[in-house]
Amino acid sequence: MTTMAERTHTTSGAPEPASGTRTLSFSKAINEGLRAAMRHDDKVMLMGEDIGPLGGVFRVTDGLQAEFGEQRVVDTPLAESGIVGTAIGLAMRGYRPVCEIQFDGFVFPAFNQITTQLSKIHNRTRGAVQMPVVIRIPYGGGIGGVEHHGESPEALFAHTAGLRVVSPSTPQEAYTMIQEAIASPDPVLFFEPKSRYWGKGAVDLEAPVGTDTLNTAHVVRQGTDVTLVAYGPSVATAIKTADALAEEGRSAEVLDLRAISPIDTAAVVASVRKTGRCVVIHEAPVFFGAGAEIAARVTEECFYALEAPVLRVGGFHTPYPVAKHEHEYLPSVDRVLDAVDRAFAH
Amino acid sequence: MTTTNGSNEAIPTLQLLDPQGNRVTTRGTKGYRDRAAALTAEDLRGMYRDMVLTRRFDDEATSLQRQGELALFAPSRGQEAAQVGSAYALRPQDYVFPSYREHGVLHVRGLDPVDRLRFFRGSDHGGWNPTEHNTSVYTIVIGAHTLHATGYAMGVQRDGTPHDKNDGTAVITYFGDGATSQGDVNEAMVYAAVNDAPVVFFLQNNQWAISEPTTRQTKTPLYKRGEAFGLPSLRVDGNDVLAVYAATQEALERARLGQGPSFIEAFTYRMGAHTTSDDPTRYRTSEQEEQWRRRDPIDRLAALLRSEGALDDDFEAEIKAEGDELGAQLRDGVRALDGGSAVSSMFDDVYATPHGTLATDRAWYEAYDAGDPPASQYAIADSAQGGAR
Ligand SMILES: Cc1ncc(C[n+]2csc(CCOP(=O)(O)OP(=O)(O)O)c2C)c(N)n1
Ligand SMILES: [Mg+2]
Numbered sequence: 034m035t036t037m038a039e040r041t042h043t044t045s046g047a048p049e050p051a052s053g054t055r056t057l058s059f060s061k062a063i064n065e066g067l068r069a070a071m072r073h074d075d076k077v078m079l080m081g082e083d084i085g086p087l088g089g090v091f092r093v094t095d096g097l098q099a100e101f102g103e104q105r106v107v108d109t110p111l112a113e114s115g116i117v118g119t120a121i122g123l124a125m126r127g128y129r130p131v132c133e134i135q136f137d138g139f140v141f142p143a144f145n146q147i148t149t150q151l152s153k154i155h156n157r158t159r160g161a162v163q164m165p166v167v168i169r170i171p172y173g174g175g176i177g178g179v180e181h182h183g184e185s186p187e188a189l190f191a192h193t194a195g196l197r198v199v200s201p202s203t204p205q206e207a208y209t210m211i212q213e214a215i216a217s218p219d220p221v222l223f224f225e226p227k228s229r230y231w232g233k234g235a236v237d238l239e240a241p242v243g244t245d246t247l248n249t250a251h252v253v254r255q256g257t258d259v260t261l262v263a264y265g266p267s268v269a270t271a272i273k274t275a276d277a278l279a280e281e282g283r284s285a286e287v288l289d290l291r292a293i294s295p296i297d298t299a300a301v302v303a304s305v306r307k308t309g310r311c312v313v314i315h316e317a318p319v320f321f322g323a324g325a326e327i328a329a330r331v332t333e334e335c336f337y338a339l340e341a342p343v344l345r346v347g348g349f350h351t352p353y354p355v356a357k358h359e360h361e362y363l364p365s366v367d368r369v370l371d372a373v374d375r376a377f378a379h
Numbered sequence: 380m381t382t383t384n385g386s387n388e389a390i391p392t393l394q395l396l397d398p399q400g401n402r403v404t405t406r407g408t409k410g411y412r413d414r415a416a417a418l419t420a421e422d423l424r425g426m427y428r429d430m431v432l433t434r435r436f437d438d439e440a441t442s443l444q445r446q447g448e449l450a451l452f453a454p455s456r457g458q459e460a461a462q463v464g465s466a467y468a469l470r471p472q473d474y475v476f477p478s479y480r481e482h483g484v485l486h487v488r489g490l491d492p493v494d495r496l497r498f499f500r501g502s503d504h505g506g507w508n509p510t511e512h513n514t515s516v517y518t519i520v521i522g523a524h525t526l527h528a529t530g531y532a533m534g535v536q537r538d539g540t541p542h543d544k545n546d547g548t549a550v551i552t553y554f555g556d557g558a559t560s561q562g563d564v565n566e567a568m569v570y571a572a573v574n575d576a577p578v579v580f581f582l583q584n585n586q587w588a589i590s591e592p593t594t595r596q597t598k599t600p601l602y603k604r605g606e607a608f609g610l611p612s613l614r615v616d617g618n619d620v621l622a623v624y625a626a627t628q629e630a631l632e633r634a635r636l637g638q639g640p641s642f643i644e645a646f647t648y649r650m651g652a653h654t655t656s657d658d659p660t661r662y663r664t665s666e667q668e669e670q671w672r673r674r675d676p677i678d679r680l681a682a683l684l685r686s687e688g689a690l691d692d693d694f695e696a697e698i699k700a701e702g703d704e705l706g707a708q709l710r711d712g713v714r715a716l717d718g719g720s721a722v723s724s725m726f727d728d729v730y731a732t733p734h735g736t737l738a739t740d741r742a743w744y745e746a747y748d749a750g751d752p753p754a755s756q757y758a759i760a761d762s763a764q765g766g767a768r
Contacts, residue, residue: 082591083591085590090589108595111557115562142563179499180498349744350734350737352504357717358724
């Protein structure tokens with residue numbers, strides 16, 4: 034485990050690292066995490082469309098090209114298969130590329146490279162070649178975007194062995210998890226909940242890195258009656274639901290998964306054995322979604338502890354709807370409460 | 380037929396109208412000049428009208444977005460000659476595959492202006508029936524539609540459609556300088572070339588892909604991409620409506636005659652922001668914007684028309700009135716789109732045939748929406764599915 038304070042800075046003449054605890058937006062927290070990782074290791078480089086002078090369409094890479102130069106912050110051609118494919122080659126040459134995909138819906142030109150190449154090279158070379166590639170993807174809805182700007186494709190990647198799939202839920206997590214993702218020798222699909230980009234939170238810029246956030250869930254709130262399992266944008270929904278339940282005298286435990294590949298089954302099981310009820314929340318379609326995997330595992334491991342079947346709240350089996358209708362599609366507090374009621378009715 | 384356009388290399392570029400609006404008679408362009416000469420004064424006035432109305436559509440849509448009536452808008456300002464000029468060369472039976480910025484093309488194709496904003500309002504993923512105007516819906520995933528255009532053209536080929544420069548059928552696809560980097564676009568050219576498919580690749584090189592200048596996409600002039608795939612390829616001054624018209628007509632006729640695909644690079648400029656969410660001051664200079672403002676395609680055609688006595692105050696007033704009418708139609712029409720489709724319409728048309736999982740989700744949503752959420756999704760599944768699985 035290294036901490037920021039222990040790290041030596043490889044970039045000479047760079048401004049002093051930001052330190053202490055500050056209030057940052059989610060996007061700024063990732064920006065600071067990227068900056069810290071780039072200062073820590075000069076093999077870290079960023080690649081993507083419009084990430085240079087523009088700083089990315091969400092400004093996550095704002096100022097990084099000015100600080101680290103065009104060799105380390107690369108405005109790529111408009112070709113996602115190229116972004117990931119060349120990142121693989123760069124990784125083979127010892128670099129740690131962090132790729133930005135501009136929006137969820139635009140990762141698919143790179144799907145081939147991610148699923149047939151990136152995920153398998155370590156395995157095919159019997160561990161001789163590692164793939165420390167991070168693919169950052171703004172995902173999820175709720176921002177009134179047009180088609181392809183609100184989707185949650187994480188399950189498509191979680192289904193592929195060799196990839197790690199994670200999603201932070203708070204600025205602090207984003208700051209730490211991006212650094213741990215970059216440090217990972219495995220490829221990481223890093224899903225950034227775009228509806229949270231502007232939300233602010235306290236971020237300890239000296240928080241330790243190496244805390245295993247890519248493997249472990251985090252209990253956000255302790256409770257006794259029902260476990261709400263969420264990740265990314267849905268954690269905030271789970272917390273609001275827990276608040277509402279508290280007013281009704283029901284005690285909900287909120288579990289922030291952080292990773293959906295791997296799933297921290299032990300944490301989920303421990304919680305559900307305690308509460309006896311489990312509701313999984315995600316924006317992605319329920320059908321073949323992460324919730325299905327969790328429900329199956331909970332059923333296998335907690336069968337005798339369960340008071341009710343595991344319920345899922347998420348997207349329908351439809352294309353992500355138009356902006357005018359997206360709030361009916363997204364898992365709302367009301368829909369989660371409804372699921373909790375159903376769980377209690379058993 | 381040569382301009383330098385700021386680079387050291389002289390790049391052959393077809394121009395029939397200079398930025399001051401004078402007809403240009405360069406050697407080697409006679410065939411194109413003849414095509415342009417076949418346009419009557421009435422045709423030219425029509426082009427002018429459509430270019431001005433396209434810009435009006437842009438301005439109205441941009442302000443509707445500012446007022447919160449649209450989720451997003453991608454203006455075409457500066458590209459009116461490239462769009463209107465090429466669309467004038469199309470015939471009704473030809474098929475168009477646009478990206479998302481082809482407001483001038485869609486206007487000339489006769490698509491309803493309110494329908495064209497449904498997508499940008501966030502009330503529809505499409506907006507119109509492609510078969511009604513032989514014009515596909517917008518494609519947001521960059522370059523994907525160029526393959527669809529090529530496949531459609533391969534279908535035309537197999538239909539035994541007559542090989543005739545007027546009555547044959549051509550396909551045209553519009554895409555940008557950024558799109559030329561996508562694998563799909565390059566694959567489309569491979570497929571078109573080896574199949575001799577009747578498709579025209581119409582590239583609008585507007586100098587920018589959001590914040591990235593064309594130098595981030597290419598080391599060669601982009602029309603050479605087409606050439607390398609074996610397609611007859613030409614760069615035209617994209618702000619010269621006559622050159623665009625003549626070059627596109629030639630390429631479409633080649634396609635209709637069964638002589639295979641072509642590639643046109645219309646060298647133009649995105650005068651506005653990438654979209655209403657963009658801030659170009661972060662990546663480009665006002666000098667560049669000013670330089671291109673002096674090459675405004677509408678001013679250029681206006682100058683020609685005036686010098687040929689085809690533009691007077693009455694006609695300008697007529698167009699202005701038409702623009703005002705369009706503005707009112709858009710403002711009323713776009714606001715009226717609300718309530719047009721129920722939330723439950725998200726469950727419509729996902730499949731052409733009944734699908735059990737979808738039916739269950741819809742039934743659950745409708746019960747929930749009615750305030751009567753069922754205890755179990757499966758309790759309602761059977762009745763909802765009506766036997767369809
Ligand atoms: C596959 C894919 N990647 C990224 C994007 C995001 N994006 C939207 S428009 C655009 C730039 C397109 O530039 P260009 O092809 O030159 O067309 P223009 O917008 O200039 O008309 C980008 C990167 C996208 N829509 N699709
Ligand atoms: Mg462009």
